[in-house]
Amino acid sequence: MAAATDDAGDSNEMIRVVSSDGEHFEMPEAAANLSLVLRHMIEDDCADAAGIPLAVVAAKPLAKIVDYCTKHAAKSSGLTIEEAEELKRFDAEFIEVDTDMLYDLLVAADFMGVEGLSKLAVQRTADLIKGKTPEQNRETFGIVNDFTPEEEEEICKENEWAFQITKPPSRLC
Amino acid sequence: MEPGDGELAAKREKLSAAAGTGGEDRLSALPDDILIQILLRLGTACAAQTSILSRRWRLLWCLLPEFDFGPKADGYNIRAALAAHEVPSVRHLLVFATATGPCPIAEWLPVAARRLCGDLATSLSLNLGFLALAVPPSGVFAWLTDLSLHSVRFHGPCELGDAVSSPRFPSLKKLTIRNAQGLSNFIINSKSLLQIDLMSLNGLQQLSVVAPALEVLNVLFCFADASSRRQPVASISAPKLEILQWCDAFDPNSVQFGKMENLQWLGTYYFLVYGQEDSPHNHERLRLLQHFQFNAIPSLTLMLAYLPAEAECESDCFCDLPPNWTTDQLGLNFLHEVEITNLRGTEHEMAFVKRIFSWAAVLKEMTINFYYSITESTARELCKNAKGGTAADAHRPQCASAFPRATSQGLNQSSFTNGTVVGAAGIGGTVTAVTVGATAIGGTVSAGTVRTAGIDGNVTFGTPGTTGISSDVIGGTAGIAGTVTDLDDGVFPGFVYYHALSDGTAFWEFLNAWAEIARARLALARRRWSPDGGAAAPVVLPYVDLARLIARTTPPLLRERMLHSSAESLAALKERARQELLAAGDAAGAAAVTGFQALSSLLWRCVTRARRLAPDQEVVFRASVNNRGRLRPPLPAEYFGNSILATSTEAVPASELLARGHGWAAAAVGRAVAVHTDEVIRARAAETPSVSAFRLFDASGMFVSSSPRFDMYGCDFGWGKAVAARSGKANKYDGKVSLFPGREGGGSIDAEVELTPEHMAALEQDDEFWSAVKPDHLLLVNNNFP
Numbered sequence: 001m002a003a004a005t006d007d008a009g010d011s012n013e014m015i016r017v018v019s020s021d022g023e024h025f026e027m028p029e030a031a032a033n034l035s036l037v038l039r040h041m042i043e044d045d046c047a048d049a050a051g052i053p054l055a056v057v058a059a060k061p062l063a064k065i066v067d068y069c070t071k072h073a074a075k076s077s078g079l080t081i082e083e084a085e086e087l088k089r090f091d092a093e094f095i096e097v098d099t100d101m102l103y104d105l106l107v108a109a110d111f112m113g114v115e116g117l118s119k120l121a122v123q124r125t126a127d128l129i130k131g132k133t134p135e136q137n138r139e140t141f142g143i144v145n146d147f148t149p150e151e152e153e154e155i156c157k158e159n160e161w162a163f164q165i166t167k168p169p170s171r172l173c
Numbered sequence: 174m175e176p177g178d179g180e181l182a183a184k185r186e187k188l189s190a191a192a193g194t195g196g197e198d199r200l201s202a203l204p205d206d207i208l209i210q211i212l213l214r215l216g217t218a219c220a221a222q223t224s225i226l227s228r229r230w231r232l233l234w235c236l237l238p239e240f241d242f243g244p245k246a247d248g249y250n251i252r253a254a255l256a257a258h259e260v261p262s263v264r265h266l267l268v269f270a271t272a273t274g275p276c277p278i279a280e281w282l283p284v285a286a287r288r289l290c291g292d293l294a295t296s297l298s299l300n301l302g303f304l305a306l307a308v309p310p311s312g313v314f315a316w317l318t319d320l321s322l323h324s325v326r327f328h329g330p331c332e333l334g335d336a337v338s339s340p341r342f343p344s345l346k347k348l349t350i351r352n353a354q355g356l357s358n359f360i361i362n363s364k365s366l367l368q369i370d371l372m373s374l375n376g377l378q379q380l381s382v383v384a385p386a387l388e389v390l391n392v393l394f395c396f397a398d399a400s401s402r403r404q405p406v407a408s409i410s411a412p413k414l415e416i417l418q419w420c421d422a423f424d425p426n427s428v429q430f431g432k433m434e435n436l437q438w439l440g441t442y443y444f445l446v447y448g449q450e451d452s453p454h455n456h457e458r459l460r461l462l463q464h465f466q467f468n469a470i471p472s473l474t475l476m477l478a479y480l481p482a483e484a485e486c487e488s489d490c491f492c493d494l495p496p497n498w499t500t501d502q503l504g505l506n507f508l509h510e511v512e513i514t515n516l517r518g519t520e521h522e523m524a525f526v527k528r529i530f531s532w533a534a535v536l537k538e539m540t541i542n543f544y545y546s547i548t549e550s551t552a553r554e555l556c557k558n559a560k561g562g563t564a565a566d567a568h569r570p571q572c573a574s575a576f577p578r579a580t581s582q583g584l585n586q587s588s589f590t591n592g593t594v595v596g597a598a599g600i601g602g603t604v605t606a607v608t609v610g611a612t613a614i615g616g617t618v619s620a621g622t623v624r625t626a627g628i629d630g631n632v633t634f635g636t637p638g639t640t641g642i643s644s645d646v647i648g649g650t651a652g653i654a655g656t657v658t659d660l661d662d663g664v665f666p667g668f669v670y671y672h673a674l675s676d677g678t679a680f681w682e683f684l685n686a687w688a689e690i691a692r693a694r695l696a697l698a699r700r701r702w703s704p705d706g707g708a709a710a711p712v713v714l715p716y717v718d719l720a721r722l723i724a725r726t727t728p729p730l731l732r733e734r735m736l737h738s739s740a741e742s743l744a745a746l747k748e749r750a751r752q753e754l755l756a757a758g759d760a761a762g763a764a765a766v767t768g769f770q771a772l773s774s775l776l777w778r779c780v781t782r783a784r785r786l787a788p789d790q791e792v793v794f795r796a797s798v799n800n801r802g803r804l805r806p807p808l809p810a811e812y813f814g815n816s817i818l819a820t821s822t823e824a825v826p827a828s829e830l831l832a833r834g835h836g837w838a839a840a841a842v843g844r845a846v847a848v849h850t851d852e853v854i855r856a857r858a859a860e861t862p863s864v865s866a867f868r869l870f871d872a873s874g875m876f877v878s879s880s881p882r883f884d885m886y887g888c889d890f891g892w893g894k895a896v897a898a899r900s901g902k903a904n905k906y907d908g909k910v911s912l913f914p915g916r917e918g919g920g921s922i923d924a925e926v927e928l929t930p931e932h933m934a935a936l937e938q939d940d941e942f943w944s945a946v947k948p949d950h951l952l953l954v955n956n957n958f959p
Contacts, residue, residue: 076868085877094823099199099200100199102204103200103202106203106207107203107207108208109328110206120209121205122210122214123214125200126210126211126214126215128217129211129219129223130215130219134222134223134225134226134578137223137226141198141199141201141225142197142198142199142200142202143198143200143227143229143230144197144198144227145203145226145227146227146228147225147227147228147749152225153218155224155231156225158224159221159222159224159225161218161221162217162219162220162221162222162224163222164219
């Protein structure tokens with residue numbers, strides 16, 4: 001079979017993206033392809049010099065996402081065990097962020113369709129919630145308790161089984 | 174904004190409010206979809222704990238698609254969770270209860286019944302730790318196919334039989350009850366049940382089963398109440414029964430089996446070979462066997478049990494008889510296959526094995542799994558000895574010792590002819606030409622490798638643990654796999670075939686049947702259609718790495734609904750469109766309206782309404798259209814390939830679509846289909862081929878594919894008409910509709926509709942919608958989560 005020629009899409013072109021607050025970023029096409037949204041835009045020839053505008057992603061999280069994608073695209077297939085572990089370490093450090101950044105990443109990764117990052121951020125949030133008392137969780141996430149004490153008691157009673165199983169050291173339940 | 178939108182509006186307001194306050198509680202402001210993903214990773218109990226955080230969180234955990242209620246959950250919790258479940262899509266409900274006081278199962282069972290009615294859950298498993306269970310007097314589990322009750326104690330008059338029978342469990346396929354107490358009279362009358370497993374129903378006195386579709390019935394230790402030695406009373410009417418396991422008391426006077434002409438497998442208690450000859454235990458076994466009068470046993474499985482001798486036998490005991498078995502002269506004239514497990518090779522056993530060879534004149538295969546301590550060389554020796562005593566060489570059977578995964582493999586001859594691999598049988602052995610891998614380079618077959626295990630093709634030996642076939646060849650779990658390589662000067666089909674599946678005769682029978690179908694059906698279809706009559710070269714994709722063409726998208730959170738539209742309601746829907754068009758003066762449009770147009774119009778308008786789009790948002794309706802009959806000349810019916818294109822209506826503002834009404838939308842769909850002519854198809858085919866990702870998303874549009882004209886229910890493999898046709902989870906997105914023929918035929922249509930949960934919830938409130946369709950009787954497959 002005659003070898004088909006690579007099309008332009010296979011080259012190491014840099015893809016430009018623009019955050020909601022107008023900052024420009026660049027990443028290799030392979031990195032951009034980790035985002036479903038960007039990949040579709042690239043395939044539709046929307047990736048021009050002006051950059052792909054991302055209307056709901058601000059510069060701060062976008063910088064992180066560009067980092068994440070660039071790292072993961074460089075090591076996408078045929079990983080050695082060491083490389084896989086290095087990538088795991090990278091992820092672990094990468095997601096050590098404050099809750100504000102975590103929300104930004106949750107929303108942005110979901111919007112941009114970066115599956116690996118979505119999972120990472122979701123797991124991190126779950127880890128933060130797990131094993132804490134409701135009071136601790138409210139504090140961590142700034143959740144305002146809008147129940148009356150009576151309602152609270154009712155809910156405790158309603159889901160008593162759940163509170164008994166994992167036994168959080170709660171004053172309430 | 175329409176009334177009824179209050180809840181959504183409130184949610185949106187809340188979202189924006191939270192975002193506006195400087196991100197104070199931004200976690201709660203995240204969309205449900207993301208929060209549910211987070212809760213899923215917490216586990217059900219921990220997720221339920223979040224209900225205390227705030228109002229936003231109170232019922233969030235109830236949206237989880239899976240519930241695993243641990244032993245601490247009581248009926249009230251389960252009821253609350255199920256009752257609070259906003260968007261019903263429980264995939265799986267697992268309840269485990271312990272014996273702590275009376276469990277108010279009646280609290281939640283009716284709720285569960287309603288929940289499961291309109292829903293996707295098809296399996297319900299309850300382990301009740303001998304909690305008292307009173308069968309709820311009402312409740313219909315319309316979609317439940319699999320009910321399993323473990324450790325249940327029934328109290329009060331038990332109507333379980335009534336509960337699991339057809340009127341209340343119309344779809345139940347499999348019923349399992351283990352370790353039940355208090356079930357004395359069990360009467361099952363079900364048209365849908367295929368399998369019943371009853372085990373240890375302590376105290377059962379009477380069992381009555383009327384199940385015309387039943388294929389498997391296992392009754393184990395239900396009547397066997399050693400202390401009372403009560404007479405079992407049973408009446409089984411299951412004319413389609415194929416497998417019957419009756420490890421229980423049997424008395425032909427009180428246990429009645431109706432006609433079972435398809436019975437293929439009968440299992441009983443073990444038969445005591447040693448000990449008293451006239452034991453009532455053996456007597457019952459024999460009577461059971463006699464009842465079914467197997468005069469042609471094609472397959473016999475023997476398990477030799479070594480029971481510790483508790484007392485000395487009497488001098489004339491059975492086990493003192495000479496160990497050569499010559500006193501018994503049996504004629505096993507239909508026995509083809511024997512499997513013996515855990516053979517230790519004692520003199521006694523080997524004498525028996527030799528006798529089998531002489532009793533079974535047409536024996537073809539004997540498989541022996543030796544006891545683990547027997548070495549391979551001993552096994553080999555024992556097999557040789559056993560075969561040495563064969564009476565007639567002409568019938569010398571193939572004797573293979575094997576582990577289940579490894580029957581003997583032999584390829585006696587193979588030849589390559591024009592790229593086709595042909596394997597033929599050797600003498601005396603069975604054809605096993607199955608594991609063939611070949612490499613084709615430059616258009617000619619330059620190398621072929623044939624891999625076999627056990628080349629002598631006649632007898633191979635191994636002790637348990639030996640595998641006769643290399644696992645890298647078989648690889649996964651497929652019984653058969655094939656590749657077809659299209660070479661420049663030939664076609665090279667190659668197969669990997671798991672020999673445990675069948676012998677060579679059956680393999681070639683299968684392959685030839687396949688080839689015959691291909692010859693007959695595909696002969697006409699081989700040439701690919703192209704606008705210039707086939708002169709142009711085939712399209713070569715501009716990629717070296719085809720992986721780039723494969724997009725694996727994560728499906729969005731979707732709800733799926735199966736809808737059924739009968740021929741009558743379609744006719745009414747069509748008539749309504751016709752009347753509206755006539756009133757609007759569009760006589761041509763009115764005359765042309767079809768059922769498809771009418772249904773499409775209904776779906777298009779109701780979905781658009783459910784989406785609550787901005788009034789000026791333009792919407793289009795798209796559908797895949799068949800080119801085959803529209804091309805001039807038309808393609809032959811057998812044409813194998815893709816010949817469809819998408820067509821679409823004109824874009825119309827959402828408000829206008831709703832205002833113009835059903836008739837107009839039906840006519841618009843009709844126009845979209847009508848413009849799809851030979852000329853248009855050729856023009857589109859002549860466009861420069863381009864490769865683009867399959868677009869799965871148009872937030873305001875909808876797409877109808879598949880066709881009620883496809884013969885789905887005629888596809889009968891010999892097991893009868895299919896119960897339902899469904900299309901899996903691939904290529905699904907908000908607004909996707911797949912059409913199938915209705916099972917009853919006659920022009921009825923089933924529609925599989927995919928929408929986001931909130932759009933589906935809105936659609937379900939639409940009266941116009943429900944006037945023409947109803948939920949299909951079977952709901953399967955929730956494709957929201959991979």
